[in-house]
Amino acid sequence: MDPGDDWLVESLRLYQDFYAFDLSGATRVLEWIDDKGVFVAGYESLKKNEILHLKLPLRLSVKENKGLFPERDFKVRHGGFSDRSIFDLKHVPHTRLLVTSGLPGCYLQVWQVAEDSDVIKAASTIAVHEKEESLWPRVAVFSTMAPGVLHGARLRSLQVVDLESRKTTYTSDVSDSEELSSLQVLDADTFAFCCASGRLGLVDTRQKWAPLENRSPGPGSGGERWCAEVGSWGQGPGPSIASLGSDGRLCLLDPRDLCHPVSSVQCPVSVPSPDPELLRVTWAPGLKSCLAISGFDGTVQVYDATSWDGTRSQVEPLFTHRGHIFLDGNGMDPAPLVTTHTWHPCRPRTLLSATNDASLHVWDWVDLRAPH
Amino acid sequence: MCGAGFGHFEWLAGGGAGQDVGRSCILVSIAGKNVMLDCGMHMGFNDDRRFPDFSYITQNGRLTDFLDCVIISHFHLDHCGALPYFSEMVGYDGPIYMTHPTQAICPILLEDYRKIAVDKKGEANFFTSQMIKDCMKKVVAVHLHQTVQVDDELEIKAYYAGHVLGAAMFQIKVGSESVVYTGDYNMTPDRHLGAAWIDKCRPNLLITESTYATTIRDSKRCRERDFLKKVHETVERGGKVLIPVFALGRAQELCILLETFWERMNLKVPIYFSTGLTEKANHYYKLFIPWTNQKIRKTFVQRNMFEFKHIKAFDRAFADNPGPMVVFATPGMLHAGQSLQIFRKWAGNEKNMVIMPGYCVQGTVGHKILSGQRKLEMEGRQVLEVKMQVEYMSFSAHADAKGIMQLVGQAEPESVLLVHGEAKKMEFLKQKIEQELRVSCYMPANGETVTLPTSPSIPVGISLGLLKREMAQGLLPDAKKPRLLHGTLIMKDSNFRLVSSEQALKELGLAEHQLRFTCRVHLHDTRKEQETALRVYSHLKSILKDHCVQHLPDGSVTVESILIQAAAPSEDPGTKVLLVSWTYQDEELGSFLTSLLKKGLPQAPS
Numbered sequence: 001m002d003p004g005d006d007w008l009v010e011s012l013r014l015y016q017d018f019y020a021f022d023l024s025g026a027t028r029v030l031e032w033i034d035d036k037g038v039f040v041a042g043y044e045s046l047k048k049n050e051i052l053h054l055k056l057p058l059r060l061s062v063k064e065n066k067g068l069f070p071e072r073d074f075k076v077r078h079g080g081f082s083d084r085s086i087f088d089l090k091h092v093p094h095t096r097l098l099v100t101s102g103l104p105g106c107y108l109q110v111w112q113v114a115e116d117s118d119v120i121k122a123a124s125t126i127a128v129h130e131k132e133e134s135l136w137p138r139v140a141v142f143s144t145m146a147p148g149v150l151h152g153a154r155l156r157s158l159q160v161v162d163l164e165s166r167k168t169t170y171t172s173d174v175s176d177s178e179e180l181s182s183l184q185v186l187d188a189d190t191f192a193f194c195c196a197s198g199r200l201g202l203v204d205t206r207q208k209w210a211p212l213e214n215r216s217p218g219p220g221s222g223g224e225r226w227c228a229e230v231g232s233w234g235q236g237p238g239p240s241i242a243s244l245g246s247d248g249r250l251c252l253l254d255p256r257d258l259c260h261p262v263s264s265v266q267c268p269v270s271v272p273s274p275d276p277e278l279l280r281v282t283w284a285p286g287l288k289s290c291l292a293i294s295g296f297d298g299t300v301q302v303y304d305a306t307s308w309d310g311t312r313s314q315v316e317p318l319f320t321h322r323g324h325i326f327l328d329g330n331g332m333d334p335a336p337l338v339t340t341h342t343w344h345p346c347r348p349r350t351l352l353s354a355t356n357d358a359s360l361h362v363w364d365w366v367d368l369r370a371p372h
Numbered sequence: 373m374c375g376a377g378f379g380h381f382e383w384l385a386g387g388g389a390g391q392d393v394g395r396s397c398i399l400v401s402i403a404g405k406n407v408m409l410d411c412g413m414h415m416g417f418n419d420d421r422r423f424p425d426f427s428y429i430t431q432n433g434r435l436t437d438f439l440d441c442v443i444i445s446h447f448h449l450d451h452c453g454a455l456p457y458f459s460e461m462v463g464y465d466g467p468i469y470m471t472h473p474t475q476a477i478c479p480i481l482l483e484d485y486r487k488i489a490v491d492k493k494g495e496a497n498f499f500t501s502q503m504i505k506d507c508m509k510k511v512v513a514v515h516l517h518q519t520v521q522v523d524d525e526l527e528i529k530a531y532y533a534g535h536v537l538g539a540a541m542f543q544i545k546v547g548s549e550s551v552v553y554t555g556d557y558n559m560t561p562d563r564h565l566g567a568a569w570i571d572k573c574r575p576n577l578l579i580t581e582s583t584y585a586t587t588i589r590d591s592k593r594c595r596e597r598d599f600l601k602k603v604h605e606t607v608e609r610g611g612k613v614l615i616p617v618f619a620l621g622r623a624q625e626l627c628i629l630l631e632t633f634w635e636r637m638n639l640k641v642p643i644y645f646s647t648g649l650t651e652k653a654n655h656y657y658k659l660f661i662p663w664t665n666q667k668i669r670k671t672f673v674q675r676n677m678f679e680f681k682h683i684k685a686f687d688r689a690f691a692d693n694p695g696p697m698v699v700f701a702t703p704g705m706l707h708a709g710q711s712l713q714i715f716r717k718w719a720g721n722e723k724n725m726v727i728m729p730g731y732c733v734q735g736t737v738g739h740k741i742l743s744g745q746r747k748l749e750m751e752g753r754q755v756l757e758v759k760m761q762v763e764y765m766s767f768s769a770h771a772d773a774k775g776i777m778q779l780v781g782q783a784e785p786e787s788v789l790l791v792h793g794e795a796k797k798m799e800f801l802k803q804k805i806e807q808e809l810r811v812s813c814y815m816p817a818n819g820e821t822v823t824l825p826t827s828p829s830i831p832v833g834i835s836l837g838l839l840k841r842e843m844a845q846g847l848l849p850d851a852k853k854p855r856l857l858h859g860t861l862i863m864k865d866s867n868f869r870l871v872s873s874e875q876a877l878k879e880l881g882l883a884e885h886q887l888r889f890t891c892r893v894h895l896h897d898t899r900k901e902q903e904t905a906l907r908v909y910s911h912l913k914s915i916l917k918d919h920c921v922q923h924l925p926d927g928s929v930t931v932e933s934i935l936i937q938a939a940a941p942s943e944d945p946g947t948k949v950l951l952v953s954w955t956y957q958d959e960e961l962g963s964f965l966t967s968l969l970k971k972g973l974p975q976a977p978s
Contacts (some may be wrong), residue, residue, distance in 0.1 A: 018594055021591065
């Protein structure tokens with residue numbers, strides 16, 4: 001009996017639901033459009049890449065009488081072609097527009113998702129302040145009445161561009177050349193940034209550049225690379241910012257005091273990460289204090305940070321998704337590496353994860369601590 | 373479709389109303405031959421809309437004359453369900469081709485379906501049992517990779533399609549033009565069937581279903597997992613699982629799956645299948661063992677198909693046994709027989725589960741419960757309350773977007789035609805196919821006609837002597853500047869040869885005749901004819917720089933092989949007559965010279 005079959009039997013106990021797909025090309029993006037569809041996009045440098053709008057299998061989307069819906073397949077609802085590799089994709093809420101970023105990093109591409117056909121067409125471009133050859137600008141979208149695109153590869157090149165008028169409505173206006181690793185819009189006037197060094201900041205766009213930040217040389221400063229995500233913003237006290245380093249360290253911070261992490265733990269992962277740019281940490285939208293991390297190997301790990309305080313240093317994941325290792329490789333190829341993951345907006349324990357060998361999994365894990 | 377201006381491709385009223393419900397029936401015209409591909413029933417309709425509209429085919433209704441043959445790809449009703457109607461009620465007497473397993477299994481399904489329609493739903497205007505039998509008498513069964521001559525010009529060949537037992541893809545060939553029709557196929561092997569395969573046959577056109585072309589399929593492993601999980605959870609809580617199956621469909625696949633996992637998980641819960649199922653299935657699988665995959669063939673040699681360690685023959689008494697169990701029973705749509713009996717016993721307990729593995733025809737209990745009905749009216753106005761869990765699982769093996777690309781990559785057609793697409797345009801898919809595979813892609817709507825121009829090539833052998841002669845004339849042939857070659861085309865026994873005229877005459881035993889034209893051009897010239905000739909020579913020499921112009925000792929002028937002689941008619945000394953003479957081959961130059969000379973000669977300097 002092959003190990004794939006073995007793992008499948010194990011999986012009966014570990015997952016409520018489990019789907020595995022083979023995309024035509026690996027993706028580093030998983031961007032939701034409502035709760036029924038995601039965008040994926042290729043990142044190859046030598047050939048044309050596809051951007052796909054995938055509708056989730058019906059069986060995942062229906063709430064009642066699930067048993068009567070046999071469909072377990074993704075439907076390609078829209079598709080488009082890109083000559084550039086795509087490392088980031090954001091959907092502009094309430095529109096049919098997408099913004100993507102890739103290499104070379106001299107401009108952002110705006111796409112139009114057609115209404116009467118299944119085509120995603122390149123619509124226009126947004127020039128970036130600094131022409132970087134090897135860095136690609138991070139992108140986030142202000143979904144206000146007049147949507148604005150926040151982008152930048154470095155702190156000094158951060159700006160917000162009004163999507164319609166193409167006027168720059170905000171710039172960081174600093175000379176700091178630190179490289180950015182993530183950008184996140186928090187509300188109509190606030191965004192968060194995380195630099196590759198671990199430096200974090202919260203910026204109010206109504207003021208001149210004066211972010212709340214952790215000026216200390218970062219939680220590590222041994223040459224690690226960091227990324228971060230802000231969880232439920234404005235929903236009460238407590239650590240809502242998670243920062244993940246390529247050495248496996250995970251820090252939780254309270255936005256009121258970025259200089260002193262609430263907790264700092266070591267995750268049991270194989271270090272160093274083979275590609276620190278792929279590191280990703282996310283907060284579960286439907287579970288209190290739950291986080292997921294990926295980018296170290298072919299697994300996604302879920303943690304419950306409820307009882308983490310300054311005392312804990314070693315932690316164990318609540319759940320580890322190993323499906324990509326067992327189902328996808330055939331033992332001959334190098335082990336897969338998870339490129340990205342995301343939580344389902346409505347189903348509390350459902351995640352999507354993708355790897356560099358073009359697989360895409362949708363999995364609903366079982367919390368083994370819960371009473372049966 | 374097909375070039376030389378004749379033939380066209382027509383897409384007959386096919387296309388489903390969404391989901392897997394649809395009907396296949398395609399008419400292809402290729403080099404003057406007309407072939408019908410599949411003859412399916414639309415399962416979603418109850419009236420005449422379920423049959424294709426055959427009046428599309430030919431106005432005067434003489435189908436047997438018009439159609440050269442009908443080909444059926446596999447036994448699913450949406451591909452063969454309208455066949456008896458077509459042959460016995462509409463009136464087609466020509467040959468019907470299908471593979472051996474399809475021929476064996478089709479009549480069973482057709483009869484089952486007929487029973488449901490007529491006996492259960494009391495429909496009129498439906499084909500009878502006798503019609504099914506008469507229809508099957510017109511069937512010519514074919515083997516895989518066997519070239520079958522339908523007539524002296526049309527030939528067909530079947531390829532393995534996976535999907536279900538006996539399913540085939542067909543290549544239809546007339547001369548150098550061919551079409552491949554895939555029917556339904558699967559590019560990944562499963563536990564009892566292999567994957568579809570075709571060679572690099574490079575057809576002009578590949579016709580394939582596009583129902584799943586825009587899907588990305590969940591892996592087989594995950595589907596199996598879903599099935600196992602449902603079964604396992606039910607038996608763990610003490611419930612019973614009923615799986616209504618068709619003997620030759622997915623039953624085999626699911627049995628192998630359960631057996632494998634019962635062994636692995638060391639489960640003791642009994643699994644049964646009804647004996648009717650084993651006998652029939654065994655009989656057919658024995659007959660058609662080459663159609664299953666490698667693994668099955670190996671094990672079959674050792675034991676019979678249904679000799680499992682954990683799966684035993686069912687006895688109707690077992691249905692009343694307490695405790696958990698799993699039962700595979702026929703028929704597949706819960707419309708009669710053992711599966712319905714068991715269903716009635718188990719329906720009232722919410723711990724139990726029924727797993728429907730496929731589409732159910734309207735009117736059956738299967739269809740009703742899949743539509744969400746929980747109170748069923750049985751015979752004698754008895755109402756059955758369905759409390760057991762109902763699960764609909766799709767085990768059908770279809771190629772998705774990736775699979776279609778794979779098959780197109782194998783066959784290397786010039787063009788691809790996708791049928792059964794949804795109403796909204798599939799522009800992205802079309803672009804993808806055209807870009808990645810470098811083929812043209814067509815997506816006709818119902819009733820639409822697609823015409824594909826092709827350039828058939830006719831090979832002609834050129835004789836060595838002729839080639840040598842041409843080469844000897846000097847310049848080598850240039851791809852950009854075609855050279856005119858004179859020869860004689862001999863067509864004999866579908867063979868084309870180009871030879872020199874002399875050789876042709878010799879071969880055919882004909883005498884050679886020379887054809888020469890002579891034209892008289894009158895010129896006003898008072899001088900002697902010798903001088904006129906000289907003037908002609910000078911004039912032509914100065915104009916025709918590219919040609920060989922000579923003045924011969926006897927006074928005549930030659931331009932290449934054209935002869936010009938000047939003569940003086942006795943009546944009028946002021947007029948000279950030029951006799952321009954040329955052979956048939958020099959017609960062009962001869963005419964040119966004649967018009968030139970008619971314009972007159974330039975004034976000679978005195």
